Amino acid sequence: TPPLNPIISPLAWMLGTWESDPAGSGEFPTIPPFCYQEEAIITHVGQPMLNFIFCASNPETGKPLHRECGFIRIKPGTNKVAFICAQNTGVVEVEEGEVEGEQLSLTSHSLCRTSFAKDPHVTQICRKFQLTPEGKLEQIVLMATGSQPLAPHLHVTYKKMEP
Ligand code: HEM
Structure with missing residues (x-):
């Protein structure tokens, strides 16, 4: 790979191929916990942005579940970050927030979906990524839907498999 573009060096701690360890946990007031x-594969090609792919699967059967991919941009010279994401459920979203040290906090600013996406519709997404003192990547996702206020949906910690 080409050298890291210095504009995204504040996000360099996110780079790598990561695998949930332990398994991620999911919840929401309307669904059974799972x-x-x-x-999570987070890469760069020398451009001033990160590229990401997150692929969830059933821990017992390996069956593919939720998938998302996109880009993480930084407003040059600031700590302002944009997270641009397409999900296999038919949702597309832009989240914005700030990176502070090895922590990134984001909230959705635009969210749209296919006309035939299933109910209930997600209306807000908030995420937090951070690097733990043990060098693991942690992601927390909260969401609101047409029927529920903002509540936790996902919590996962990943171990680094490749740099
Ligand atoms: C349910 C959104 C990521 C697994 C749901 C529901 C929504 C949703 C709107 C329906 C809740 C309800 O019925 O009240 C999202 C969004 C995600 C996301 C916006 C990403 C930001 C994930 C991931 C997994 C997952 C990574 C991992 C497997 C589930 C499961 C259910 C669920 C198992 C319950 C069964 C179902 O409705 O399919 N999610 N989800 N979700 N989500 Fe997610």
Whole structure:
């Protein structure tokens, strides 16, 4: 790979191939709690942005579940970050927030979906990524839907598999 573009060096701690360890946990007031496996691949090609793919699967059967991919941009010279994401459920979203040290907090600013996406519709997404003192990547996702206020949906910690 080409050298890291210095504009995104504040996000360099996110780079790598990560595997959930332990399994991720999911919840929401309307659904039974669940566990999931997830691979997160965060790369760059020398451009001033990160590229990401998150692939969740059933931890017992390996069956593919939720998938999302996109880009993480930074407003040059600031700590302002945009997270641009397409999900296999038919949702597309832009979240914005700030990176502070090895922590990134984001809230959705635009969210749209296919006309035939299933109910209930997600209306807000908030995420937090951070690097733990043990060098693991942690992701927390909260969401609101047409029927529920903002509540936790996902919590996962990933172990680094490749740099
Ligand atoms: C349910 C959104 C990521 C697994 C749901 C529901 C919504 C939703 C709107 C329906 C809740 C209800 O019925 O009240 C999202 C969004 C995600 C996301 C916006 C990403 C930001 C994930 C991931 C997994 C997952 C990574 C991992 C496997 C589930 C499961 C259910 C569920 C198992 C319950 C069964 C079902 O409705 O399919 N999610 N989800 N979700 N989500 Fe997610």
